[in-house]
Amino acid sequence: MRAFIVRRLLIALPVTLLITLIMFVIINLAPGDPIDMFVGQQGLKPDEIERLRADLGLNEPVYVRYVKWLGQLFQGNLGYSYLDNQPVIHRLAERLGPTLSLMIFVILLSHAIALPIGVLSAIRQYSWIDYLATGIAFFGVSFPNFFAGLVAIYIFSLSLGWLPTGGLETMGAGFSVADRLYHLLLPGMVLAFREMGVLVRYTRSSMLDVIRQDYVRTARAAGLSEWSVTFRHGLRNALLPLITMLGLMIPRLFAGVVIIEQIFQWPGMGRLAIEAILSRDYPVLMGLTLSSAVAVLVGNLLADILYAMADPRIRLSEKR
Amino acid sequence: MSSQMKALSPSAVPSQSFRRLAWRRFLRHRLALLGAAVLVCLTLMAMFAPWIAPMDPNRVDLMLAREGPSTAHLLGSDVVGRDVLSRLIYGSRVSLSVGLFSVSIYMVLGTLLGCIAGYFGGRIDMTISRLIDAVLSFPALMLILVIVGLLGPSTLNIIIAIAVLSWPEVARIARGQTLAAREETYVLASEAAGARPKRIILEEILPNILSPIIVDATFGIARAILVEAGLSFLGMGVQPPTASWGNMLNDAQSLSILESMPWMWVPPGLMIFIATISINFVGDGLRDALDPKLS
Amino acid sequence: MKKETLSTQEPLLQVQNLTTEFRTDLGVVRAVDGLTLHIPRRETLGIVGESGCGKSTIGLSIMRLIPDPPGKISSGRILFEGKDLLQLSRRDMRGIRGNRISMIFQEPMTSLNPVRRVGDVISEVISLHLKLSRKDAWDKAIEALDRVRIPSPVLRVKDFPHQMSGGMRQRVMIALAISCNPTLIIADEPTTALDVTIQAQILNLLNQIKEELGTSIALVTHNLGVIAENAQQVAVMYAGKLIERADTISLFDHPLHPYTQGLMASVPRLDKGTQSGGRLKMIPGAVPNLLNLPAGCKFAERCPHTEERCRSEEPDLSTPSPDHMVRCWRYA
Numbered sequence: 040m041r042a043f044i045v046r047r048l049l050i051a052l053p054v055t056l057l058i059t060l061i062m063f064v065i066i067n068l069a070p071g072d073p074i075d076m077f078v079g080q081q082g083l084k085p086d087e088i089e090r091l092r093a094d095l096g097l098n099e100p101v102y103v104r105y106v107k108w109l110g111q112l113f114q115g116n117l118g119y120s121y122l123d124n125q126p127v128i129h130r131l132a133e134r135l136g137p138t139l140s141l142m143i144f145v146i147l148l149s150h151a152i153a154l155p156i157g158v159l160s161a162i163r164q165y166s167w168i169d170y171l172a173t174g175i176a177f178f179g180v181s182f183p184n185f186f187a188g189l190v191a192i193y194i195f196s197l198s199l200g201w202l203p204t205g206g207l208e209t210m211g212a213g214f215s216v217a218d219r220l221y222h223l224l225l226p227g228m229v230l231a232f233r234e235m236g237v238l239v240r241y242t243r244s245s246m247l248d249v250i251r252q253d254y255v256r257t258a259r260a261a262g263l264s265e266w267s268v269t270f271r272h273g274l275r276n277a278l279l280p281l282i283t284m285l286g287l288m289i290p291r292l293f294a295g296v297v298i299i300e301q302i303f304q305w306p307g308m309g310r311l312a313i314e315a316i317l318s319r320d321y322p323v324l325m326g327l328t329l330s331s332a333v334a335v336l337v338g339n340l341l342a343d344i345l346y347a348m349a350d351p352r353i354r355l356s357e358k359r
Numbered sequence: 360m361s362s363q364m365k366a367l368s369p370s371a372v373p374s375q376s377f378r379r380l381a382w383r384r385f386l387r388h389r390l391a392l393l394g395a396a397v398l399v400c401l402t403l404m405a406m407f408a409p410w411i412a413p414m415d416p417n418r419v420d421l422m423l424a425r426e427g428p429s430t431a432h433l434l435g436s437d438v439v440g441r442d443v444l445s446r447l448i449y450g451s452r453v454s455l456s457v458g459l460f461s462v463s464i465y466m467v468l469g470t471l472l473g474c475i476a477g478y479f480g481g482r483i484d485m486t487i488s489r490l491i492d493a494v495l496s497f498p499a500l501m502l503i504l505v506i507v508g509l510l511g512p513s514t515l516n517i518i519i520a521i522a523v524l525s526w527p528e529v530a531r532i533a534r535g536q537t538l539a540a541r542e543e544t545y546v547l548a549s550e551a552a553g554a555r556p557k558r559i560i561l562e563e564i565l566p567n568i569l570s571p572i573i574v575d576a577t578f579g580i581a582r583a584i585l586v587e588a589g590l591s592f593l594g595m596g597v598q599p600p601t602a603s604w605g606n607m608l609n610d611a612q613s614l615s616i617l618e619s620m621p622w623m624w625v626p627p628g629l630m631i632f633i634a635t636i637s638i639n640f641v642g643d644g645l646r647d648a649l650d651p652k653l654s
Numbered sequence: 655m656k657k658e659t660l661s662t663q664e665p666l667l668q669v670q671n672l673t674t675e676f677r678t679d680l681g682v683v684r685a686v687d688g689l690t691l692h693i694p695r696r697e698t699l700g701i702v703g704e705s706g707c708g709k710s711t712i713g714l715s716i717m718r719l720i721p722d723p724p725g726k727i728s729s730g731r732i733l734f735e736g737k738d739l740l741q742l743s744r745r746d747m748r749g750i751r752g753n754r755i756s757m758i759f760q761e762p763m764t765s766l767n768p769v770r771r772v773g774d775v776i777s778e779v780i781s782l783h784l785k786l787s788r789k790d791a792w793d794k795a796i797e798a799l800d801r802v803r804i805p806s807p808v809l810r811v812k813d814f815p816h817q818m819s820g821g822m823r824q825r826v827m828i829a830l831a832i833s834c835n836p837t838l839i840i841a842d843e844p845t846t847a848l849d850v851t852i853q854a855q856i857l858n859l860l861n862q863i864k865e866e867l868g869t870s871i872a873l874v875t876h877n878l879g880v881i882a883e884n885a886q887q888v889a890v891m892y893a894g895k896l897i898e899r900a901d902t903i904s905l906f907d908h909p910l911h912p913y914t915q916g917l918m919a920s921v922p923r924l925d926k927g928t929q930s931g932g933r934l935k936m937i938p939g940a941v942p943n944l945l946n947l948p949a950g951c952k953f954a955e956r957c958p959h960t961e962e963r964c965r966s967e968e969p970d971l972s973t974p975s976p977d978h979m980v981r982c983w984r985y986a
Binding site: 054055057058061062065066068177178180181182183184185186189190192193197204290293294297298301302312313316324327328331332335336339 | 492493496497498499500501502504505506510581585588589592593595608611612614617618621624628629631632635636639640643
């Protein structure tokens with residue numbers, strides 16, 4: 040087990056670096072650079088512009104700049120944002136919380152709803168639950184999440200006035216968990232909607248698969264009740280593949296988070312990404328790339344580890 | 360397949376031609392048929408846009424800006440007075456072309472690479488597989504945003520970006536299927552008869568593994584449409600004045616428009632939804648038809 | 655349910671006019687058609703036939719494990735211990751499964767739950783039917799494993815299925831089946847998926863169990879050799895119908911139905927040598943399409959003795975000699 044983890048980490052390291060290298064190159068391929076953004080605002084003279092460029096090291100060749108960035112990275116320094124000169128790490132840290140809370144909420148909510156519906160729809164095929172499940176699956180996956188966000192704001196904020204239109208907390212009020220939750224609800228539900236669609240489908244097919252297995256028939260042939268057959272013998276097996284799904288959820292959520300944070304003015308890493316792109320804030324972009332690559336890799340690794348722990352076929356793979 | 364149904368083994372019930380059975384199954388899938396019908400309409404709409412649209416989608420008319428539905432503008436006008444309905448119709452061109460082109464590219468690319476990896480094995484397989492893993496580990500949206508945001512938002516860039524990021528999934532499927540098919544007797548027979556690898560891959564293996572790839576490609580078109588729409592919504596996709604369903608929604612980021620001018624954002628959003636769900640219905644029907652064991 | 659002490663002449667289980675159907679994309683298939691059969695006490699009844707003849711469906715029907723949809727037991731009675739199993743409530747039927755009647759299946763590799771310990775599964779069944787505490791049930795599970803001659807049962811009981819070989823898993827299936835001392839075990843091709851040497855072991859084990867526990871066994875297989883060695887009575891199935899029934903010795907000595915004769919002749923035998931020119935004899939033609947059965951005798955197309963009547967009317971079962979039934983116009 041330990042060897043497995045070490046091996047995965049060893050592979051993950053060069054892959055992560057490769058990702059950062061490619062990102063760096065692409066970012067720097069873009070026409071124009073951060074100074075162009077400045078110029079518009081400050082009205083600087085040409086030689087001052089050149090001096091700024093030299094200061095920031097922007098006229099050195101790409102590979103030199105990458106190596107410098109790497110060097111800084113290994114010293115624990117992610118650089119400073121071009122925009123406000125804040126350490127990149129700070130910018131990331133302050134945005135991490137909101138995004139994390141959003142993601143966790145979405146993961147919990149989508150599983151809480153999708154799992155039971157998926158399982159029940161597999162057991163009671165062609166019943167109303169089955170149709171509900173199929174409906175959620177199609178709608179969730181097909182409804183564009185930005186549109187869903189707009190619709191949600193329109194209905195729940197503007198028309199009904201139940202929930203706020205965005206933001207992390209009510210202005211002026213102090214920190215309060217209830218307030219945060221209140222603001223978390225709408226963006227979280229919108230994001231969770233799509234995840235539910237994917238999950239319901241997956242759960243349902245996993246459960247259907249398990250129900251058809253021979254060992255379920257064995258359990259029935261031994262006289263066990265439907266409840267025991269379904270839940271004690273079937274469910275456990277059906278839930279196993281869902282653990283890997285968890286790992287796959289993270290990259291998918293990243294994509295959704297970017298858009299949803301934009302719509303709901305949620306101060307998370309997704310919005311940071313867009314701000315950084317629009318202002319060509321290279322250090323921040325690199326920091327974001329690094330952290331999201333790491334998150335994806337860690338997520339996958341975790342999923343594999345959890346799966347190995349849960350499935351006795353992998354956990355105890357020596358024959359006696 | 361569980362031994363439960365061994366009671367009805369193939370020797371007792373003869374098999375009909377695969378295509379015929381598949382077609383029958385597809386036709387029974389009402390949702391898939393509905394989806395297919397809608398898609399045909401959308402395609403026709405895209406193709407004949409210049410003749411269907413009531414007016415030039417890019418024509419600005421500040422006098423009639425922000426007006427609700429009326430006889431002049433059946434679906435109202437947007438912030439600079441362009442006709443929403445015409446833009447809606449022309450917008451289908453963007454969505455469908457992005458969907459079709461990007462998927463075609465990565466389907467061909469992914470299938471080829473996957474088959475090669477699966478068939479030849481060894482170093483070739485290892486290289487391609489590592490490449491697949493590397494691309495899959497990329498934070499996809501970041502890459503798309505960066506490419507499109509920095510290199511310039513254009514339909515072509517979007518298509519390329521989607522294709523570059525999506526080929527590994529297809530390649531993985533193709534590789535897995537090829538690995539399985541490679542052991543089949545008909546392949547071994549071909550090899551024993553001295554057929555060259557290119558022929559074996561193209562004529563023996565490929566036709567038999569197409570089913571899951573076609574299904575994935577269908578769903579892929581839907582995903583591509585959503586990606587383009589999302590990017591355009593953020594302002595990083597197709598740029599105005601070209602009409603895209605996504606960038607029509609961009610206006611709605613202002614709360615006042617959102618609240619009081621629904622004709623500007625509800626139709627394009629609905630169109631994206633309708634297109635996507637129709638494709639998903641068709642994909643589902645295809646999946647059931649081509650391989651009922653998967654459903 | 656009390657164990658009844660009737661003479662061994664009274665059959666343990668009586669199937670009467672059983673018909674089991676399956677709805678498919680292309681029509682309705684009668685896997686079992688009007689079957690009347692009895693299973694004797696303390697003996698092994700072999701049920702033999704080719705793939706698709708309905709022999710597996712019989713066992714599943716007795717256990718009421720036919721998946722519905724697409725299957726359905728459309729008519730008949732199954733009499734067991736004074737009751738019609740088909741009329742029992744689902745709850746009562748569950749009380750019978752694994753308790754009075756058990757079933758073992760063909761694929762030991764997939765028939766055991768991979769994420770549960772072997773002991774957990776067996777003791778769950780035991781404590782359900784015999785109402786024992788967990789500890790007692792666990793002990794009985796070890797006992798059952800011992801009964802099927804699994805070495806070190808105390809250790810093995812904690813194993814997961816993937817930690818065992820195919821033969822051992824089949825033994826575990828048998829242990830599960832006998833854990834509550836059933837009076838009937840339905841064995842559906844129990845050895846087809848195993849190596850030949852293991853096959854012999856498992857079949858011997860079943861016979862020993864039959865002696866020790868006094869159970870009856872319904873042995874479903876397509877292998878005549880297995881039948882010859884292990885069954886006292888034989889029922890031959892074809893296209894969903896029972897076409898011959900006799901005790902093993904009579905059947906092998908003088909098979910009456912042309913299909914049975916064809917089956918016997920097509921088995922390769924070392925002692926026959928080059929009697930038929932060295933080639934294996936085949937029954938010409940193929941099993942009829944169950945969706946489109948011919949009128950009359952279902953075997954008529956392939957039978958060397960077909961007459962006019964065979965194609966238009968289906969024969970009933972007749973009894974040309976005592977205890978030997980056959981469905982053929984030649985003996986009507």
